[in-house]
Amino acid sequence: MTENKETIKELNEKRELAYEESKLIIEDKVVAKIARIAIKNVDGILEMKGNIADSIGSFFSGRDEHSTAGVNVEVGEKEAKVNLDVIIEYGKNATRIFSDIKRVVTSNVKEMTGLDVVTVNVNIVDVMTRSEYEKKNKENNDKDIQNRY
Numbered sequence: 001m002t003e004n005k006e007t008i009k010e011l012n013e014k015r016e017l018a019y020e021e022s023k024l025i026i027e028d029k030v031v032a033k034i035a036r037i038a039i040k041n042v043d044g045i046l047e048m049k050g051n052i053a054d055s056i057g058s059f060f061s062g063r064d065e066h067s068t069a070g071v072n073v074e075v076g077e078k079e080a081k082v083n084l085d086v087i088i089e090y091g092k093n094a095t096r097i098f099s100d101i102k103r104v105v106t107s108n109v110k111e112m113t114g115l116d117v118v119t120v121n122v123n124i125v126d127v128m129t130r131s132e133y134e135k136k137n138k139e140n141n142d143k144d145i146q147n148r149y
Contacts, residue, residue, distance in 0.1 A: 026113050028075050032068035035082050038108040042100045044092030046133045049085045049125045080109060081119040087126040087133070098122050 039045055048070030072083040082105055088097055106117040128136070 024114075026075055026115065028073045029068055031073045031075050031080050031082065031109055031113065031115065032071040034109050034112055035073065035084065035105045036068060036071050038104040039084070039086075039101050042097060042104060044089050044094075044097040045086050045101075046089050046128060046130070047087045049087050075115065078114075078116060079118045080113075080115045081121075082109070082117055083121045083123065085123045085125045087128060088124055089133070090127050090129045094124060 036048055039048070070085040074081040084101065084105075086097075086101075088094060101122055102120045105120050109115055109117050
């Protein structure tokens with residue numbers, strides 16, 4: 001009977017899983033989307049502007065071109081770096097826009113993921129008046145509609 005207990009004990013020991021620490025993994029694209037959504041309400045930003053690689057990637061992947069266009073991030077285990085390309089509205093203060101972006105991106109990423117944002121870089125790629133921007137968007141939308149038919 002003692003021999004039977006020893007055999008059962010040996011079998012159970014062999015079935016135990018090795019201990020692994022549990023992890024939370026946050027993909028770069030998740031932080032990029034959080035940052036993009038966070039700055040939508042920052043006054044003075046007309047648009048996030050992606051580069052040609054964003055456009056090509058969205059074309060071939062079939063994903064929404066605006067999901068993370070204009071946002072580039074690096075995510076570590078506890079920290080993140082965020083780089084943004086934006087078009088600002090003419091007449092708005094770029095340093096205030098930058099401060100507002102840093103504040104909302106840092107707080108939203110921290111609140112949602114627990115990651116500390118150690119760097120926020122904002123690259124202003126263009127400046128336009130609101131009417132100029134709206135005219136450009138209308139022309140682009142008209143071209144898109146024509147290309148569908």
